[in-house]
Amino acid sequence: MKKMIPTEVLKEQAALAALKFVKNGDTIGLGTGSTVKYAIDGLGNNLKNGTLSDIKAISTSLSSEARAKDNKIPTTSFDETVKLDVYIDGADEVDQALRLIKGGGGALLREKIVAQNSALKIIIVDASKLSERVGEKWHLPVEVFPLALGAELNFLKSLDAVARVRTDDKGEPFITDNGNFIIDANFGRIHKARKMAKMLDARAGIAGHGLFIDLCDILIVAYPNGVMHIRKGEKETFKNLLDSVSPAQTF
Template sequence: MMKQEVGKAAAARVKSDSIVGLGTGSTTAYAIQYIGERLQSGDLKNIIGVTTSFQAEVLARKYNIPLSTLDVVDRIDIAIDGADEVDPQKNLIKGGGAAHTQEKIVDSLAEQFIVVVDGGKLVDKLGSTFLLPVEVIPKAVVPVMRKLEQLGGKPDLRMGVKKAGPVVTDQG
């Protein structure tokens, strides 16, 4: 399936009067768009979105999806989020979009969690096409890298493409 079709199928699972976790990524962006279109057409009513990233918040506002925060809502009925890789056992690598912490919190609180990916994200073994992202606070970079090496990993500090220095997540 194409990204647009996957996003539309996920958006179709959202019911009126629900609190929706709105995830991060290119396929999830289509789900957010279609949720907005359903609201606009009247097919969907009275939902509240809780976003996992700055990117998702910008998109939700663009499509006029009412938003709230984890401080205010008492539940999340359904969360829709992307993944970087998915293996046959449905294990995931997530976090490549630098929104690890908020994604984990929102997705884990959801009654129902829908992962939206196209066929290009399906792999036989995790780590085949995408390195495992690890979120680290700045003062812990060196000790965490040492620990990862002790565990057999080959950590590499990911640098920002259009800025000087390392990638900074939505949590700083």
């Protein structure tokens, strides 16, 4: 019988595995989401017990910043720091080329800004986030300026996406930390991700989108038999792991 491991346990395992890449004196980019929270707590514990010192962090959301402050992690900004040493974040979906879909937590624009300005980009996931090609399991979040909401919704639909404006738990439009809206666009498998990214980047009404290409140096995957590190180009390793993991192995 295959092991059954709660997803939250796997998320924590992946997050804690990323901490070994953080050194004393590093400036760290902190992502947003249900996996990264374990990394933030782990950094706080390492500061508290003295195994880590002199770090600073830039957070990608107000919620991550609050968690960092709760853990006594000193914060900084791009006004004070030009380049980050390490960026740690999760992903909603990742494929064998280490292309990502991000933005389930609504912080995609800030996450991309921080990722692009980090020397080492580490993505932490449990095995349920793996797919052969992005778009297979997750819609593509697109952050749009309020003025352009209707125009960009129609544009995405013209590309044959099933698109809707994201709402909060009260049924109201979800507002990002930047004051923008998010359209969740379901394209199915995205076969030309780089072309899609360029097309979305060219739209004036789109503030950012959740396609992250060339923004993952190390993928850390927690699965029922352990934790695996995958670097770009290791497609066979990725494929073997994807083939070996059944959705029924987590709950």
